[in-house]
Amino acid sequence: MQLSIKKLRVILSFALLIEARSFAPKIIKFSGLLLKPVPSFLKSVHGWMPATAGVVTTHSLSGATTEVKSYQGNSLSVKTGEDVSFRFYTSRYTAGSYRISGLPNGLSYDGRNTISGSISEAGNYSVNIVGYRGYSQNGSSTPTFLLSVDASDPVLPMDSDGDGVDDTVDKFPDDPKRASGTDYDGDGTDDEFDSDDDNDGVIDASDLYPMNALRASGNDSDGDGTDNEFDNDRDGDGVDNASDEFPDDPNRTTNNTDSDGVDSADVYNNETLINNFSSISNLSDTWFDAWLGIFYIANEKNWIFHSHLGWLYIHPVEKDAFWIFDYNLGWLYTSKSLYPYFYRNSSAGWLYHLANSNKNRFWDYSQEIELE
DSSP: OHHHHHHHHHHHHHHHHHHHHHHHHHHHHHHHHHTTTOGGGGGOGGGTSOGGGOOOOOOHHHHSOOOEEOTTOSEEEEETTOEEEEEOEESSSOOSEEEEEOOOTTEEEOSSSEEEEEOOSOEEEEEEEEEESSTTSOSSBOOOEEEEEEEEOOOOOOOTTOSSSOTTTOSSTTOTTOSSOOOTTOSSSOTTTOSOTTOSSSOGGGOSOTTOTTOSSOOOTTOSSSOGGGOTTTTOSSSOTTTOSSTTOTTOSSOOTTOSSSOGGGOOOHHHHHHTSSSEEEEETTEEEETTEEEEEOSSTTEEEETTTEEEEEEEEETTEEEEEETTTEEEEEETTTTTEEEETTTTEEEEEOTTOSSOOEEETTTTEEEO
């Protein structure tokens, strides 16, 4: 009998223990409501129930589940030297401060909610972010937010010949003098690397016409399309500069016996003038008809009288090409292929011969007027 009572006591004790463990959470919940204004009581549940009833803990930051988050996720993949900006925040409750650790060189924290900068060295980095309730990294805190950063060096373009042009766009990846394939002067160096594209001996930086081997300075005294520095006869008088005592005066070469401004060596006779026209008809009494019009050739050292233009001094440059001196207009240039257009040297402009006009002789394009 005594043994049975002893067994009964054990059974009852065990039953009471089970009931106590199931009832304890209800007491704790009720007590929490009553003592809500005094949160210090809740920091240790051990004051409310025996150890055998379990342990209850509160959440970080104001008793609620608060954690660090970012709309950019928790990993970054960047290139070294690339600008980085990573923003984060806390859910539910706002953190008063953050503790950031593990930042790689080049990144910095702005004291609020942004990490920025550029990473200088490649590698894998782990950045830890913890939010605190207080403004000096004190009070309750969030779980640690782990930001994984993968920084790699940028892939540099391949330039096999070292000419500064990526192999993917270099037509000659193994030739440092070629890339585009454009070689104006055919000297084996493409224009983008050639300091003298037209190979005229004048570097492009000083050449007004870098793609014209006959021009550089823009000074072309005789208007033949070759600038003076390249022209063997820059005054167009038919005498090479080396033999011409007056290489810039088309009226003079070696001497001037009669002091009329026209050297004796430049005087042509009628036959010479006639021979400079590819097609000419002798009308009568030294009157002739050619592409230039009807004119009279006098025995006066290259002077002719034109039926419409009047007295002109005519100087052959080559067959069917002449420099013509007019008292009012100065030096004019024309040829069979240009006529009725005349180039006027003094204004560097063009004139048009008004052959059918009874009053005026030329139309001046630069002034847009008719000239008598």
